[in-house]
Amino acid sequence: MLNPSKFKTSLVTLLFFTSITLEAKEVDLIPYEKVSDDFYVLLADGYGSNVGIKVTNDGLIIVDTMLAKSNQSLMATIESISEKPAKLVVNTHDHMDHTGNNKSFIELGAAKHTHGEMSNNDLNIVTTNVASHSSNDLLVYFPDSNVLMMGDSFTNNWYPTFWAGGLAGQTVIIDKALELANKDTTVVPGHGFITNTEGLKRYKENATNWVNRIMELHHQGLSTEDIAKDEALNNLLKRFANGVRPVKDLKRMMEHFINKTIEVELKLSTK
Numbered sequence: 301m302l303n304p305s306k307f308k309t310s311l312v313t314l315l316f317f318t319s320i321t322l323e324a325k326e327v328d329l330i331p332y333e334k335v336s337d338d339f340y341v342l343l344a345d346g347y348g349s350n351v352g353i354k355v356t357n358d359g360l361i362i363v364d365t366m367l368a369k370s371n372q373s374l375m376a377t378i379e380s381i382s383e384k385p386a387k388l389v390v391n392t393h394d395h396m397d398h399t400g401n402n403k404s405f406i407e408l409g410a411a412k413h414t415h416g417e418m419s420n421n422d423l424n425i426v427t428t429n430v431a432s433h434s435s436n437d438l439l440v441y442f443p444d445s446n447v448l449m450m451g452d453s454f455t456n457n458w459y460p461t462f463w464a465g466g467l468a469g470q471t472v473i474i475d476k477a478l479e480l481a482n483k484d485t486t487v488v489p490g491h492g493f494i495t496n497t498e499g500l501k502r503y504k505e506n507a508t509n510w511v512n513r514i515m516e517l518h519h520q521g522l523s524t525e526d527i528a529k530d531e532a533l534n535n536l537l538k539r540f541a542n543g544v545r546p547v548k549d550l551k552r553m554m555e556h557f558i559n560k561t562i563e564v565e566l567k568l569s570t571k
């Protein structure tokens with residue numbers, strides 16, 4: 301178990317360190333939303349992935365831990381939410397923007413969920429045995445709080461990134477999520493804004509249309525550059541990647557994601 305006094309000490313040390321070396325620069329707190337009595341979602345923007353915090357009687361369950369560089373902000377923000385120790389860390393998948401601070405919680409005494417399903421009133425971890433964004437994506441559902449953490453099987457501020465399992469894999473996971481959830485469920489994407497099952501269904505429809513349109517144009521023999529100019533595709537992008545992250549070269553980014561989509565879908569179709 302985490303020793304709360306140890307956590308306090310390390311935070312004080314950290315603030316002290318910051319004030320000495322960075323000339324009293326304060327630690328930024330990460331914006332968050334309280335989505336139920338005992339559940340908070342920290343918003344990824346600039347820090348890594350969205351993070352779920354479930355407050356239970358004997359400690360916090362933390363889903364995803366952002367980028368390592370966000371350590372000070374993450375620890376300070378969580379402490380501002382609850383003084384309870386972290387008791388369990390769960391990662392939706394193993395990419396570094398979701399796992400960067402696992403170590404800090406483990407060092408403070410939290411256990412780490414390693415693999416497999418888990419089910420109780422607080423927490424229901426569902427493995428789908430299908431690749432989607434990565435080869436091992438989890439759905440992490442909290443029945444009592446009615447919150448579903450989707451990881452990057454669902455992102456609503458970016459292109460769909462189903463690089464391990466293609467659209468087929470992503471569809472399986474989203475359908476599973478829609479089975480777990482109900483109309484009142486808070487659905488949290490890996491990146492982007494908090495929504496509900498309607499938002500998730502819209503994403504599924506748009507992502508499906510996105511892939512089908514790209515593949516249709518690809519099979520007609522169009523180049524990536526010409527596919528990127530397609531009006532239907534651009535309208536679609538506006539709808540499902542609401543507020544696409546500002547990037548220096550949007551045209552290049554669009555072409556990159558079109559190429560990735562074609563590559564993944566062709567690879568999976570020949571398997």
Ligand SMILES: [Zn+2]
Pocket residue numbers: 349395397398452490491
């Ligand atoms: Zn991510």
